[in-house]
Amino acid sequence: MSDLFSDANHAQPGVEILDSGVVLLHGFALQQSEALKREINKIDQQSPYRQLTTPGGLKMSVTTTSCGDLGWHSDEYGYRYVRRDPISDLPWPKMPDSFLQLASCAAAKAGFDHYKPDACLINRYMPGNKMSLHQDKNELDFSAPIVSVSLGLPAVFMFGGLRRSDPVSKLLLHHGDVLVWGGPARLRFHGVMSLGQGHDPAWGSQRINLTFRKAG
Ligand code: SIN
Ligand code: FE2
Numbered sequence: 153m154s155d156l157f158s159d160a161n162h163a164q165p166g167v168e169i170l171d172s173g174v175v176l177l178h179g180f181a182l183q184q185s186e187a188l189k190r191e192i193n194k195i196d197q198q199s200p201y202r203q204l205t206t207p208g209g210l211k212m213s214v215t216t217t218s219c220g221d222l223g224w225h226s227d228e229y230g231y232r233y234v235r236r237d238p239i240s241d242l243p244w245p246k247m248p249d250s251f252l253q254l255a256s257c258a259a260a261k262a263g264f265d266h267y268k269p270d271a272c273l274i275n276r277y278m279p280g281n282k283m284s285l286h287q288d289k290n291e292l293d294f295s296a297p298i299v300s301v302s303l304g305l306p307a308v309f310m311f312g313g314l315r316r317s318d319p320v321s322k323l324l325l326h327h328g329d330v331l332v333w334g335g336p337a338r339l340r341f342h343g344v345m346s347l348g349q350g351h352d353p354a355w356g357s358q359r360i361n362l363t364f365r366k367a368g
Pocket of ligand 1: 343
């Protein structure tokens with residue numbers, strides 16, 4: 153599987169089919185990135201980024217928040233989706249229409265029609281922050297893909313197989329890229345390597361990742 157990503161298939165300009173069910177849309181979110189930033193800032197004001205604890209008691213390296221009907225949460229009781237922000241006990245901020253539209257257009261471009269996510273996890277990486285290999289499996293609906301939007305500093309994404317021990321390919325994700333994985337790839341292990349130092353004129357020294365899911 154090591155040459156998976158060098159053997160890429162370009163169906164249309166900017167659309168890279170990496171494997172069955174895995175599509176990278178180069179720069180797909182670029183034009184909307186300023187509008188996305190304004191929405192992200194509004195969400196942060198209502199439900200601020202926080203550092204979650206894993207069920208094993210470790211602090212996650214990234215800080216996270218959510219919008220949509222369901223928000224992803226982790227603490228000593230496990231990984232799960234919750235309807236209210238545990239900090240405020242209020243519902244999570246509504247998913248902005250621009251988020252929904254971006255996610256469903258990206259999914260359609262990748263071959264997944266009628267995508268209507270109900271959860272958007274927002275991960276904020278500062279230099280040195282990372283995400284270890286994991287599967288996204290707290291969702292009830294695995295028939296819907298994951299749509300993942302990268303903003304700000306570039307990051308090295310790790311894409312493994314269906315077993316933790318499978319070989320891992322590395323993929324550089326740039327500002328504005330959208331990665332979609334679903335169907336036979338929906339439960340593939342993935343993660344993000346430690347974010348390097350850098351400064352983006354519009355985003356500063358950080359990477360923001362929007363991960364859309366159909367969770368409920
Ligand atoms: C995640 O798997 O939740 C994050 C992926 C990413 O930051 O690109
Ligand atoms: Fe994930």
